[in-house]
Amino acid sequence: MEKSQLFERLGEGHGAALTVVTPNRRLAQSLARDFASHQAARGLAAWETADILPFESWVRRLWEEAAQAEGEALPLLLSPAQEHAAWEEAIRASRYAKELFALGPAVVQCREAWHLAHAWRIPLDARRIPNEDGRAFLEWAGNYERSLRERGHADPARAADLLAPMLGGARLRKPATLAMAGFDIVTPQQRGLLERLADCATAVVDVAFASRASRLARVALADAKSEVDAAARWARTRLEAAEGSPRIGIVVPDLAQSRSRIERALANVLAPGHRIAAEAPVLPFNVSLGLALDAHPLVADALHVIDLAGAHAPFEHASRVLRSPFVAGAETEREARARLDARLRRRAMPELSLDSFVRQGEASGSAAPDFIDRFRRLAEFRKSDLFEARAASGWARAFSDALRIVGFPGERPLDSREQQTLARWHELLAQFATLEQVSGKMGFQLARERLRRMAREAIFQPKAPDVPIQVMGILESAGQEFDHLWVMGLTDDAWPLPARPNPFIPVAAQRAAGIAQADPAASLELDRRITQGWMECAPEVILSHATMRKESELSPSPLIAMLPAETPEALGVRSFTPLHQAMRAASAIETIEDGKAPLVGEGMSRGGTGLFKDQAACPFRAFAKRRLLAEEIETPHTGLDPRDRGTLLHEMLKAVWDRVVTQERLASMSPGQIETLLGECAEQALAAMKRRRAETLSGRYGELERERLVRLARTWLEVERGRPVPFRVLKTEEECEVEFGGVRVKGRLDRRDELEGGRIAVIDYKSGACRTGAWEGDRPDEPQLPMYALGGPDAGRVSVVAFAQVRTAGSRFRGVSDAPNLVTGVTTVDKDRSQLKEYGSWDRLVAHWRTELDRIGRAFAAGDARVDPKNLRVTCKQCEQHPLCRVAEKAPFGAASGDEEGEADD
């Protein structure tokens, strides 16, 4: 039957009793649309809807009708989701369940194998399946069949076979004519059903699509990107040239991967300004493929909420929920929640439980009460309702209750896309509930995984209006007609499709049965027919391919290689200026001088002595960190971070010296006494930290940390014990104020000792390597100790400055003093091993410090905020302000940063 005849018959309405079946949904829709245009062109305002549907749906419909016609309860024909779950159960019941890396894909392939075997009549004979893959499949298939039998369900893979004998039933309505449209392949199973139908007086006919003479062209483009771009420009050129609404098709073999690239290219070419328009315009194209449901943020967030109700969830999931727009109060508390999240990040572990999430939220004196309240209720609900095994329907209900508790889908009104997504989500939950038909009770974990997987596999696309440009995959292009068609991606490695036999049925059997995907020769034949189909389905057909992919050269598919290559330009394809280029062409840049911030006001400056360190390292950094107080977001990490460990060390040594006080006392203590003391001090140090990092420190890790502190302090006390001049610790962690160059800051001096004879030593604990060279030059790396020496308590009497390098191995003092042999490891200036020795004497060093510290202070006070890192490579490496200071714009700062082998600094 010709297509025109078909439409004529369809136009007769129900009287004709004509049903059209297609191999896929896309073609059914396209035919329906064609028919509608046909009817509309006849001037009708209403007509009987044509009965056009994919083969599978038709079989399902027949099943339902048969069930009703007989009045007997026919077994339940499993829905795709149920079928999937039944296979999953079948595999789970085998010994492989635990060993397999991923069950999901195995399920998909098994189901495919099962369908193939039935569709192509391949006997699954244990004797003919010799390898383990095949044997495993047989075992699973056995389980699957047993489950069907026991539960009295019908197998979708055999629905056509089961239906065939029922077709004779008088009550079952059958079409007078069944038209088959666009079938490149008819499987033996399908043929069986059709033959039976023919026996029952239904006329089965093929729909022939009139082939048209086409203007054919092959276009070779540099790479996939230019290919897509050319197709987009072509589409716009043709659309603008046409009168009325042409049908323009673009066929993309790897649509799933390149979908967004194509959408973007089309959008950018068709409406360059669409991204900056106040209201998003309707664009004249539609992509036939939807996104996975779980890729829609609304659904993803719902799943994250459910995740969070499990035993543990990654912090990032919790964080996402905390900032989700789909939770009640998301607008009202938007900023508060972001701040809460930033705060939690500083103390959280990379994984957390709902309870601890809520606890931490409560503890941080939250400004987001609504959120905390809802999640507290969720935590309670979890305890009562999200435990123990239950049926799928029970879980579906519990999940939707959990979502209700957190106020999903939030207070922002949903737009139409979100509305449809939400409806689809509800449908998914309902579908999930029906899994109770095929699987027994399950625990939370399994239920959640299944729901997640179903959401990932549910491809969903919000409805789109009828538009002239249709983008589709290869399968959906079969049998369609266009005014203009562009098929892209036809390289020799992609087309003909490489053979991909199903791994669960012996390849030879598949080949013998005639399954194209299992046999290169059959695949070539099929793809040649498809190519021929393209070449005849539109007056203009363009077949294109890229010549390069990354670094590899590509050749055209042999099926199109005989066409002479043409350029898009030769085909009249126009160029359109992309938005960003137009914008760049209009660019107008000015450069102004802005290195000086307003003067610093009176009073205390923020940032402590670190301010001077920053100002010396880079004035802009001091401005950003100490005046703007700009901080970035942190990411939770395993264990304590170096900062916390440093704090613990300080607290530990403070506790020790607060009790021991003098070297003499230390010397008098027995090892046993020292051990007791250290144990107590470690407890004390940890107690403070535990308030902030309870989760981290509560268990064995905290115990190890205690051990570490004791160990460190023990080795350190050895160093102290050996000091030549007896000393008394005057103060530990002493708060003080220091001022240089008019800038006053708060400081906290780790320790101040008085040596016998009256000298004062200032000491800074370091857990990493340290060097006296850090006090040298006009931009000292570590100006803190000089600041205390010159401006702290007892400033006049300080004559020893020393780093105390406290480490498991290599603990020592490093410093300088005004006389020799005061502290082990501390020398006079002229004996120093760094460039500090060039100052020659203590007095000259101190004078130098005074000058430089004053200068640094004055620069800060004056608002000096130049981007002037001391050493681009070193200083900027540990600085988080580079997006703000824009150093990359000023000097080639990053070229070395991507180095695979790296290189030593300094």
Place this chain on the structure above:
Amino acid sequence: MTEAFVAPDQAERDRALDVARSFIVQAPAGSGKTALLIQRYLALLSRVERPEEIAAITFTVKAAAEMRNRVLEALRGARQSRRPGSAQDARTWDLARAALERNDVLGWKLEESADRLKVQTIDALCASLTRQMPVLSRFGGQPEVIEDATALFAEAAHNLLAMIEEEGEEAQSVARLLRHLDNDAATAAKLVAEMLARRDQWLRTLDRKTDRQSLERALDEVRRVAVEEMLALWPEGEKCPKLGTDDWITQAQEWTTQKGEWRKVGSIAPAAIRAVEAMLEAMCAVKSLPPGRYSDVQWDALEAMLRLAPLAIAQLQLVFAKHGKADFTEFALRALRALEGEEGATDLLLVLDYRIRHILVDEFQDTSFTQFKLLELLTSGWEPGDGRTLFVVGDPMQSIYRFREAEVGLFLRAWKEGVGSVALEPVTLSANFRSHAGIVDWVNHAFARVMPVSADARTGAVKYAASHAVHPREERATHMHPFYDSDSAGQGRTVAEVAREARGSVAILVRNRSHLLEVLPRLREAGIAYRAVEIESLRHRPAVSDLLALTRALSHLADEVAWLAVLRAPWCGLTLADLLAVAPGEAPITVWEGVRDEARLAKMSADGRTRLERTRALLARALAARGRLGLRDVVEGVWLGLGGPACVEGDIDLEDAETYLDHLEAMEESGSLPDLEAFVESVEKLFALPDLESPDCVQVMTIHKAKGLEFDTVIVPGLAGETAKDDASLFLWMETTEGALLLAPIKPAGVEKEPIYDMIRRLDKTKAGHEVGRLLYVASTRARKALHLLGDAARDWKTGAVKEPGRTSLLHKLWPAVAHHFEPGDPRRNTRAVGRSVPVAAQGSLRRLDFDRFRFEAPAAVAWNAPREREEAEPIEFSWVGDTSRRVGSVVHRWLQRIAEEEMRGWNRARVEKHRGAIRASLTAAGLIEAELDSAAARVVAALTGALEDPRGKWLLGPHPNARNEYRLTTRVDGVRRDIVIDRLWEDLAETWIVDYKTSSHEGAELDKFLAAEEVRYRPQLERYAAALGKAGARRGLYFPLLKGWREWGSD
């Protein structure tokens, strides 16, 4: 090349084409090995039953494509053109001709299905094997390949460490590990993650004996062998003390200095001993031997690691499974597992439908242990003369992929022992078709010194094999440009000069990207166009850096640095003073709140305020729509709206921006970034796309990238660059001479010496040292006509003498051959290098859009007739009750349709009851859950019996003329198409009836009110039906079977 030309090694080449035998071919640079591979492939084609029986394995995807294309070309050539004149080409043509005949006879259609030529990378081969063996590989289904699995390794490492808080022995092991590492969890996690990344190397060691006794036995052996090797050198006649190993160590320590030289004062070794050439080295080896036992601390740590290793692997598997992704190593390991099979080796015939009978491997010198094992399995059971062959080609002198687990020792081993059961005949090629004689001669001369004198599989030492140039000598070909004292600017200038002067293709090759820091700016200054392949990370390109800030800001409202950066970026360009005005400072608010705070805004400059308001409007829009678009779309939209493209410096930045945005899209999951920190790190590894359109400009790339390429002129700057110290590994391992396994745990934090660890580490360093020489070889042999080497030597400050270059540098290797180019300088010259800084002029400058001059209008959109938007359905309320009613409704409709179709004949309460089972089945099929089934079925039955027993129902369902049920129509109103379904319709002469069934239920009184409300609700629907039918005068009815209710109107 003329017809008469015969390559100097032609006999070897011919031999290698014997398709009955297996070979290992050493093919130095430029020896035309690809041509040889093609020829062999063609030769094999004419012998096999199916083309798939030949598996060719290449190192890169690019090489696979190239080889396949060349085979196809040869086939096409043989089909279409005449036999060429030159001997080589004719040979290929003949072979291709024979292959074609085979193709035609057996109907392969190779020219049309290129996929049948199985030329692929080892990764692709593994993927195809595991795909066909989902159960044997235990994959179940193919996961997605992830090239950079760093984040997953980190996740697995974290999970492993988190076990510390669990019960059981595992926790103890974790605790022991942490204690060993000073309880530094971050370092521990990093080490475990790195260990997982390299599991390909050590996994197989876990199968071996790792108890303390066996390991210490291995240790003993190592010590004994070292002493024996030293004693073997002992000069005859010299008295040899009888000492135990430990005493020998002491003796060696006495005789040699820290620096590894003979001691000249104090305890001096006898002159005769010092005179033996290799004695010093052997003595030093003895000196640094570890003690014969593990210390308890070491053993404790090692044991913990050995226990944790399998657990870490298990965690990794879980993480892979959770993400549905796996790295190439996992594929390879699974492929191995599948091939090994459960009950003996797997028969591939059953899996693939063909047997692999011939294997060709290119770049065999860069094979890893796993790949080697894979080859062994694929060839297991092969016997000489059974028609199956293995053909491996490579150049051990070009093995430079240690960091990707390449193990050059495997080539050396295969050379001697073959692969598995297959013995390989060695073939050595020596003709060089690439470079001019000047270069070949220099390379022969220099690398005989650079490379070790003898091969050693254990240390990866490869001996140099000389080449013979086919091309004659031209002008001076090799140039060493000496520089002194970190003169990178000088090097940059010279590179630019050479590049400008050079004719033909030019490449600048470096070992490290950082060696280009000074070079690229000079090229730009000199106006030389270049194309850098994976050289410049995009992370700090201003355009990308700004986009990254925007991404961060839009991802997190509390990211202050990012938010302020957005305000400072050229599109907004706030001054420092204005920033200070709006920044939150000490207030507990976000920047976003700050910029909307009137009190703060009042403190801003007028210009700043205008700028801010423009930016704020766009950001507000984006924030209001969060969670609606993909993150990429949001970021790009805001960027475009702000005028981002107008802010970039060059066109290239626009491309970079796109590369970044594409990357963002690839990394985001459902509209946000799952891990911001990991994302920022990944941007670090993002490079500008190579420009495919301009192949003629100067190419800049790493030596690794240049492998397999050739250029007329090659410039190698930065020869003196050193590599950073290797990071520590959790544990190290080595095989002893006798094949025993030796393991050493990492040093505890802060400990400097750990003899066993250090000893294995030295072996590693030796291997690395050998590879440096090979890297240099690869760089040098890329050149066809001219080779320029640039290196920098330090000179002693006091004496001006040239110092030897650093040990890990390329120049150090080359030193014996080029030292004479370097001259001493003036003594006492100040040579202190200074840190790099920002130019003074740029320190205080702010670059930004000038809105007085920036005017912009978007290019026009396509002109077309957009359809009118359809009005939307009312919001959906989800509840279980609603859902059940919907399903009940649909089932009731279906049964009413049937009853009506049968004009109610034989229908009564009893018959409905009889169908209760079928009704239940319908409900289940419609998706109703079990718990609701009984009540729902009851409602359906109630509805049906209600209708059957209600006079109104009887009238409705009974016979009518021209009746239709579930009548489907399509309407078209104002261009909008709509499908409708009319439940029941009939027409007789007098009137037309349009009836819709509603299964609403209602409890309580005031039924009439309820029905009236329902009528109001559904009236428009029925009006539409009437309109569609063109029957404005039709009577309309709503029937409520559950309520036996009825409303009608119309016609009057």
